[in-house]
Amino acid sequence: MMIKGWILCLLLLCCVQSQAKIHIPSDKNVLSEFGTCKPDYLPANFQISVWNIKKGSEGARWARDFTSLVQRSNLVLIQESMLDAFVPAIALNQKGFCWNFATSFIDNDNNPTGVMSGGRIKALSVHYLRSPGREPILNTPKMTLIEEYAIANHPQTLLIANIHALNFVSNETNREHIDQAADYLKKHKGPMIFAGDFNTWNGNRLSATDAIMNYLKLKKVVLKNDSRGRKLDHIYIRGFDTLEAEILNDVDSSDHKPLTAVLRLK
Template sequence: MNRLHVSDRFRLIDLALLLFISFALTMTLSMIDPDLPSNQPTSPVSCEFFNTSGQLPQELQVVNWNIAKEPLAKVREALHNTSVNLLVLQESAVDEGFLFSPGHRALETTGVALESRVSPSKVCHWQSFEPIMLTPKAAIAASFPIAGSEDELLVINLHGVNFSWLLGTWKRQIRTAALLAKSHKGPIILAGDLNTWRYERSRFIKQVAEELGLAQPAYVEDNRTAPFGYPLDWILSRGINWTEVSAPNAELSDHNPILATGIIVTTAAED
């Protein structure tokens, strides 16, 4: 039997130590949220205004889903038995029928998307960037007129920064959405894959929601993807009475969709 020489044992110890140092350095870098000069942690919010004659009905059917870059044709097929008048997607490809904000760019551009039969009166975009890697995470906000009301529904769709361990970049991203919500007087839906995969993130979202007067719906079935026991995907709202909300299991993506049906509570339009 070959015996390991003392020098060989030391080489193995050196190798193990090198691997440990490399791992520790990687973990340390992942915890830093640097304000790198080449990219801001969050880009400025850019908004456009439109003339629109369309109006959302007060009865609302919403799907919020991170589709993990799956083709939109497969998404529509998966939802073929679902009545939807507001589709809120993350990791979606570009499609002419969607309001779109770009995020990750590789072989194809993916980002966050909103689809409605009604044209918005305002659309806002912004990006946040993963620390170190600078991978962009997209967000979009759109205001929709509501039938029989002087109010508009503000819908914010957000894909949360993932690797902001100290939470600085991620919190800036959430606060940007909160500022848009604070300036809106009507009903609001804040939805998306917020990447709340640990307690501190989940607690912060609940704190921001309370400050904005947003509430979570009660789930009839809650199979939201929760890799460490904390759901990643959310619908938070005010001014909407949800009649049924569920998160059923789905095979298309590594995230399960949230299906929500409700009625928008509005201020009647003046004659």
């Protein structure tokens, strides 16, 4: 059934987007930044939220949920975001937040889509990784957005990776994408968070992802109220204790539920 579903999705993508004129940005045009925040330190205890927003397609309902999520968070990692006329305007309404965006591709309406990370403090550095593989039909890459933050009263910095992993590809190609990020992250010796939409919709993918995280000495955040059938989105951490973590099951303005966790630096 999974194979049949995959084929159906590919056919639908082909029918709906066969006329799309997709543009892949050059390296110098991948990253963009907007919003205003302080060049400060993260506190030892903070809240992080992770959400695939489905391009904010639910309009006002999504904007309400997004605003609520941001207001309760210090850091927000977003997948399937857009730099259209709507999503950035709602993000800019969140006062005191800086946003970094890594463009995967630009659609035929000239709207960049990709991953977006926001914080109440300014990142020390921002980096991106373009996936080694591509999604079929549109031949588009996916992105990992990597940011470094200062932590109050701590000699090391925090490295955060926000990934939207390849989906309609083989298990091996999905693993190679996550491996690419791990190869970059392994150089960092301090605390780390690797989170996002890993597209781990089968057991092989989930096991492979968990093994990569184990190599990085990252542990998965256990979410209460986790009744998801397919677990695509995850938060992995190193150097933190989890004080509380949950899925916001009442949020229905995307086909993914937001994940949120309160972390304490060890």
